[in-house]
Amino acid sequence: MDLKLQGKKAVVTGGTKGIGLAIVQALVAEGAAVAFCARSKDGVEAAVAGLKAQGATAYGEAVDVSDKAALAGFVENAAKALGGIDIVVANVSALAVGGDEESWKAGFQTDMMGTVRLVDAAMPYLEKSGAASIITISSVSGREIDFAAGPYGAFKAAIIHYTQGLAYQLAGKNIRANSVSPGNTYFEGGVWNQIETGNPDLYKDSLALNPTGRMATPQEIANGAVFLASPAASFITGTNLVIDGALTRGVQF
Secondary structure, X not given: OOOOOOOOEEEEEOOOOHHHHHHHHHHHHOOOEEEEEEOOHHHHHHHHHHHHHOOOOEEEEEOOOOOHHHHHHXXXXXXHHHOOOOEEEEOOOOOOOOOOHHHHHHHHHHHHHHHHHXXXXXXXXXXXXXXXXXXXXXXXXXXXXXOOOOHHHHHHHHHXXXXXXXXXXXXXXXXXXXXXEEOOEXXXXXXXXXXXXXXXXXXXXXXXXXXXXXXXXXXXXXXXXHHHHOHHHOOXXXXXXXXOOOOOOOOOO
């Protein structure tokens, strides 16, 4: 299928590893120009160099998305570097699962406000696009109670609600908004790799919950996200796409 992403311009937060990196790579493979950020300067520079070596148009900055001014500056610089913005993908999470007040603050500033501020900063550019699309990365923890109940699950649920509100509010401007809720996703250096080595009992129990007998790969999540972001999904807006290998049991109507 031609996703019609050739020449489109995308901005991704958290684009140097895991799901974010897979989304960046998938966008580039479809012909899109991509700007992305992450907290590690070395990680950003290495990712940009790797993409440019493949002939891609890529721009990156080291940014903490909980810093409003820094995030807004990155979006402006990205729009200048790419010549506009057609797609934004809000992917960063603080992964805050503690019950203390600092975890709640971290989840709010990074997961929730990092998403809202990205969309707000990109909106003037999205309004000029003929194929504008907003993708937010939520989680199955936003639709059921699991070990991540607390700030992580609460803000992931709020992101779904926020995104569906955007879809309704922006439909008249031809700007689509969808969320993706990944199940457990395994990659080297990721949270489940860390749990596998640091808390093997939790890893074993979590793996056993999935009837497929495995966790997702970042590429499997990216495939769904990039399709929703693309003009090929031109009449899909307000959707929360669960990609979890039948891990969750709640019925979506």
